[in-house]
Amino acid sequence: MRSFKSLIKTYALLLPSLVLAQAPTKLGDAIVFGQGGTYPRAIKLADGKTLLGVYTATTGANTTLTTVRSTNNGASWQPIGIVDTGSKATKDVDNPYVYERPDGKLLCAFRNHDRSGNAYSFYRITVCISEDGGVNWNFLQTPASDPGGLTGNWEPFLQRALDGSLQLYYSRETSGTDQDSLLRRSTDGGATWSSADVISGAGIETRDGMLGVAHTPNDSSPAKVAIFETGNPSKGVPFSVWTVRTENDGANWSEQRTRVYQPEGHNAGAPQIIRVGDKLVASFGTDEDGGAWPSGAIKVMVSRDGGKTWADKTTVVGPSAAWAGLLALDDSSFLVLYEKSGTSYAQKLSF
Numbered sequence: 001m002r003s004f005k006s007l008i009k010t011y012a013l014l015l016p017s018l019v020l021a022q023a024p025t026k027l028g029d030a031i032v033f034g035q036g037g038t039y040p041r042a043i044k045l046a047d048g049k050t051l052l053g054v055y056t057a058t059t060g061a062n063t064t065l066t067t068v069r070s071t072n073n074g075a076s077w078q079p080i081g082i083v084d085t086g087s088k089a090t091k092d093v094d095n096p097y098v099y100e101r102p103d104g105k106l107l108c109a110f111r112n113h114d115r116s117g118n119a120y121s122f123y124r125i126t127v128c129i130s131e132d133g134g135v136n137w138n139f140l141q142t143p144a145s146d147p148g149g150l151t152g153n154w155e156p157f158l159q160r161a162l163d164g165s166l167q168l169y170y171s172r173e174t175s176g177t178d179q180d181s182l183l184r185r186s187t188d189g190g191a192t193w194s195s196a197d198v199i200s201g202a203g204i205e206t207r208d209g210m211l212g213v214a215h216t217p218n219d220s221s222p223a224k225v226a227i228f229e230t231g232n233p234s235k236g237v238p239f240s241v242w243t244v245r246t247e248n249d250g251a252n253w254s255e256q257r258t259r260v261y262q263p264e265g266h267n268a269g270a271p272q273i274i275r276v277g278d279k280l281v282a283s284f285g286t287d288e289d290g291g292a293w294p295s296g297a298i299k300v301m302v303s304r305d306g307g308k309t310w311a312d313k314t315t316v317v318g319p320s321a322a323w324a325g326l327l328a329l330d331d332s333s334f335l336v337l338y339e340k341s342g343t344s345y346a347q348k349l350s351f
C-alpha cells in the first residue's frame with residue numbers, strides 16, 4: 001500500500017511537466033476527405049474560413065485530380081472540380097498541391113508524366129490555374145520537365161515568399177540512387193519560373209524527397225524549415241525524416257541536416273510540416289508498427305524550439321495508411337490528411 005501511495009506521489013510530481021509538454025490528441029473520428037483517392041492536401045483560403053483540398057482519385061481507367069471544399073472547418077468535404085484527368089495507360093497525374101494567389105486565383109501544381117507500358121517517357125511538373133474557386137482549371141505553365149529515363153520530377157509544394165514571390169519546391173532524381181530537393185521562384189504568379197536551386201542533397205548520394213516547408217516562429221519570419229525524407233532503398237538504407245533550414249526565406253539553406261525521426265531498422269518518410277501556433281508539427285508514414293512500406297502508420301511529432309529537436313511521437317492512424325498531408329486550422333488545432341484502403345481522410349488533432 002505504501003509503495004502504491006508513493007507511486008501516486010511520483011506521478012503527481014511529474015504531472016506539471018507533462019502538461020507543459022503536451023502531445024496533440026485526436027478530436028473526434030476521421031472524416032472522409034476524398035472517395036477513391038490518395039495523396040490528400042489542403043490549404044486555408046485568405047477569407048479565413050474556406051478550406052480547399054485536392055487529392056488523386058481513381059476514376060475508371062483514369063487518375064483524376066479532384067478538388068474538394070469545406071466551409072465548416074473540416075467537418076465535411078464536398079468535391080467541386082477536376083484539375084486534370086487522363087488514362088493511367090498513357091498519363092500519370094498525381095502529387096497535387098494547391099495555392100491561393102494574392103489576387104484570389106488558385107493554382108494547382110502536380111506531377112504530369114507521360115508513360116508507355118511501365119516506363120515513363122516524359123516527366124513534368126505542371127501548374128494549372130482556377131479563376132472560380134477551384135471548380136474549373138486551365139493550364140498555366142510547366143515549371144519543370146525532363147525526358148524519360150531516371151530524372152523524374154515529383155511532389156511539388158507551393159509557398160508564398162515574404163517578398164510576394166511564389167516558391168515551388170519539388171524533388172528531382174539525378175540517377176536511380178540519387179534525388180535532390182529543388183526550389184524555383186516565380187515573380188509573376190506562376191506564369192514564368194527561375195532556374196532551380198538545390199536546397200538539399202547536393203554532393204551526397206541519397207534520395208531526398210517529399211518536401212514540405214514551414215515558417216518559424218511565425219509566418220512573417222524569414223526563418224523556414226524544409227522537411228524531407230532521405231534514404232536509399234536499393235542500397236539497403238531505409239528512409240528517415242530530416243530537415244534543412246533557411247534564415248532568409250529560402251535564399252540559402254543550411255548544409256547541416258537535422259533529424260526529425262529515424263526508426264531503427266524501419267522506414268519513416270513521406271513527411272509534411274506545419275506551424276501550429278508557436279510549435280512545428282511534422283507528419284510522416286512509418287512501417288515500424290507494420291505495413292508494407294511505403295504504407296504503414298501515420299504519426300506526428302512536435303518541435304517547440306523551431307525545429308531543432310522533435311518529441312511527442314503520436315500515432316494518428318495505424319497500418320496501413322499513407323501519403324499524409326497537414327493543415328493548421330488555428331493556433332492549437334490541425335488536420336492530418338491521409339489515405340487508408342483507397343479512401344482519403346481528415347483527422348483533427350488539438351494541443
Ligand SMILES: *[C@@H]1O[C@H](CO)[C@@H](O)[C@H](O)[C@H]1NC(C)=O
Pocket residue numbers: 059060061062064085086087
Ligand atoms: C479520362 O480521361 C479522358 C482524357 O482526359 C477524359 O476525356 C475522360 O472523361 C476521363 N474519364 C473519366 C472516367 O474520368
Ligand SMILES: *[C@@H]1O[C@H](CO)[C@@H](O)[C@H](O)[C@H]1NC(C)=O
Pocket residue numbers: 216217218219220221222223
Ligand atoms: C515574428 O518572429 C520574428 C522573429 O523572427 C519577430 O521579430 C517578429 O516580431 C514576429 N512577428 C510577429 C507578428 O509575431
Ligand SMILES: *[C@@H]1O[C@H](CO)[C@@H](O)[C@H](O)[C@H]1NC(C)=O
Pocket residue numbers: 245246247252253254255
Ligand atoms: C547564407 O549566406 C550568408 C551570406 O553569404 C551566410 O552568412 C550564411 O551563413 C548563409 N546561410 C546558410 C544557412 O548557409
